[in-house]
Amino acid sequence: MDALKRYLSGTGHPNDERFAHFDGSDTGDQDISPEKLGETFRPTLFVQAISDSPxxxxxxxxxxxEIEVHFVPGLLDSGNLSGGHAAIWFHTCTLTMDVVLDGEVATMLGEPQPEDDSVTTQFDIYIHAHLLGAYNDYNTV
Incomplete structure (x- = not known):
């Protein structure tokens, strides 16, 4: 949980080339952009993904x-089946997020967290990609 708290306290996109092409319109909503929200950008992405509201x-x-985050044991290396990390599932009706724990995600969560918020960790990249991918992408039952 420390890795998630640390990620949420950061600002803007993590410093990684995968996010270099995002220009503030990456969420499709100009009201939710790093430039407009500043320090609240990451927490807003998180709340939007988990509740369908900023x-x-x-x-x-x-x-x-009550927002719940569950770490769900998965196959030891289930992320390798698709060539990526294990999935994160957002359930807006129940305000929950399920993080599937494969070997790589468990390793990321177990790493010591840097005190310097400007340092980008592998978990920062992993969670940020999922939050951007979840933006306004929901199933309706």
């Missing part, structure tokens, strides 16, 4: 909502 949701009875 605003912190209210609970069922009007109080504070």
């Amino acid at each position: 605003y912190i949701p209210r609970g069922r009875r009007g109080g504070e909502a």
Whole structure:
């Protein structure tokens, strides 16, 4: 959980060439861009992915909502089946995020976290790619 908290406290896109081509319109919504939101860009992406709203949701009875993050054991190296890391599943109705733990994700989560927020970790890249990919991409039942 420390890796997620650290990621959320960072600003803008992680410093990685995979995000170099994003220009602020990457979310498809000019109100949710690194330039407009500054320090709240990453937390807003997270809340948007988990709730389908850029605003912190209210609970069922009007109080504070509880956002849950589950780390789900998966196949030891399930991410290698597709050539990437294991999936993250967002459930907007229940405000939950399921992170499938394969060997690579477990390793990323177990690494010591740098104190310097400007240092980009592999987990930063992994979670950021999933948050950008989840933006306004939901299934309806």
